[in-house]
Amino acid sequence: MTRLILPILGIVIFYSESIFATFSPIEAYGETRFLVPRFLFLFILLLSVYYKPKTAYIYGFTFGLLYDVFFTGIIGIYMFLFPLLVYIALYILRFINQNLIVVGLLGLFLIALMECAVYQFNMLIGVAGIDFKTFLTQRLYSTLLFNSLFLLLLAYPLKSWIGNLQHAHLED
Amino acid sequence: MPPFFMNKRLIVLLLSIILLVALIGFSLGERDKISWPEQFAKDIVGFGQNIASKPAGFTQGIIENVQDLTNTYSENQTLKARLEELVLLQTQVTDLTRDNEELRAVVEIEENLRDFNVVNATVIARNPDQWQESIIIDKGQINGIEKDMAVQTASGMIGRIKDTSQFTSTVELLSARNPNNRVSALIQSEESNVFGLVEGFDLSRDELMVKKIPFDQEVEVGSKVITSGLGGVFPKDLLIGEVTEVSSDEYGLTQTAYVKPASSLYDLEHVMVIERTAAGQDEIEEDSQDEEEEE
Structure with missing residues (x-):
């Protein structure tokens, strides 16, 4: 049963x-401000830190x-x-301590990185047509704020949940 | 053996970049249909999304109902005033429709660019990253939905079908930046109709742009913009929006009209997919080819 919890949570x-x-x-x-939810990435990041990196890559x-x-559609x-950012996160976390606050801030930083990468890619293929400054004011700040709200509310419960699962897993 | 591991990592990275470029190239190419594994994945995800969106839609509905209740009185007042006009309009419309039918029968025209069938659909998801302006609806190929059909809400046109799978379809909104996303439009003015192409979306104004209007045509601010039906894909008479400003382009050869979309492109819940019944150019060509083959 415990094996099913993580996939269901992911879905x-x-x-x-x-x-x-x-x-x-x-x-x-x-x-006009866009709020882009990146909850899935934050979840995968928490998995990589508090569960198993391999599971995080697969997810x-x-x-x-x-x-x-x-x-x-692309x-x-x-x-x-997603896997690349998890790799970067785990690489950085080797040098600093794995406090939940640190992981949260790292998550926000990586979301910013992801937004920029996706923006650049969409500029390249012609889907996006806004300049970098508009991108910052219209998307990035609001998105970071939105996702930090998610972190504030759910990071701790998710962390303890994932931690419990790992303990249960180890005992098996 | 550190060098070995470094090599392995490097190979994985290189392979994944090659795979990435190949996949992106594959999915960006012009395709009539998406491949069956994609359709399959879409159907599976869409099935769950359909279930997940129900409670969300329900809560949203309740909130909207409460909001509606608060301004019922003032709405009722205006609606009563409109009701009297409506009776007059209705008699006119029936009269004109009959007139039109009779005249068509006289000149023996069967097909009408205005005729269409409607499939009602519910929006189940919006692209979370919000770069591609697209929504996903809960009707697909089994409901007879095909690529390039027009999609509208009760108040106006919002986009066209980008791709379909068995049970879901993706709608590309009019605001999407796609050079192929052009709609042949008609601006209704008092004296004559002006033709143009809906091309592009002005993000800072939140308005559509109708380009390629001949410079000698006069376009009035406030005139309605509808689909012309001449593109061969959409039926005629779907409302697109209202002109707010007209400016000439950089060379002064054509004019551009800014059009405020009649329907909001953001807060969408129920949409209608429009299937044109009059044959477009493609179908006429196909038919004639079939006939030739038969001969």
């Missing part, structure tokens, strides 16, 4: 992203592929980005 978070995306964009401080690859096929971007 629920995967679906919740597109539901939260319907709130966006909002008008705030005289600008990143699978959910990234589903994300590409179902939502964007296969490869998230499928490649």
